[in-house]
Amino acid sequence: MNLTLWIAAGLLAAVALLGGITKTFVPKEELAAHNGGEWTGQAGVGFVKTLGILELLAAVGLILPAALGIAPVMVPVTAVCWVLLMVGAMITHGRLGQFKLVMLNSVYLALAAFVAWGRFSLEPFTG
Template structure:
């Protein structure tokens, strides 16, 4: 694929992923676990501190998808953030597999693939 087109597609993917992770991560980081449980039943298996930690890790990853590349400051952090988010999604899929939540596993798989594409593109042929 032509380099400028692929760069635009990667930027769109980065922005969409960052927005999705930022919204959900902010909820995990700021809301009490009890308020999260109805929509995120997996939180019942984790302590409040663990849920907040996951939220903060996802929020840092969301910021890392866009800010380093956009500012030109340490742009290597963008594919590292994508790799970290892909790892979080792989671990989340394991949790949902254990809990027998196939719909959540499907979402984790989509987000994993999207993050892996960003990591591949920004580490490799379309690095910034």
């Protein structure tokens, strides 16, 4: 189970890293021109960049605390935060009729819920 939880956290961290880099460093107008990024056309630059930074922090929070043995409880806490972020993403994409993206976000939400449950209950980090 430990390996499965590490893999799930690693996949989520990769998704968060990619999304965070994109939202933080790609101009909003360019994001809005791509499939799935249409919502950024109606959002402020600061909001988009803030989400990007939160995603970068999530990428770090899903891996480094446990890997370094410093406050490993932050891994499931970060996973819970990712669940909340995905709820917002699902609402946003649902309002735009992007149901394939809603389904993708629901997969990310399920992975994050699995990591949170697993690290809080099944295989918590000890030490």
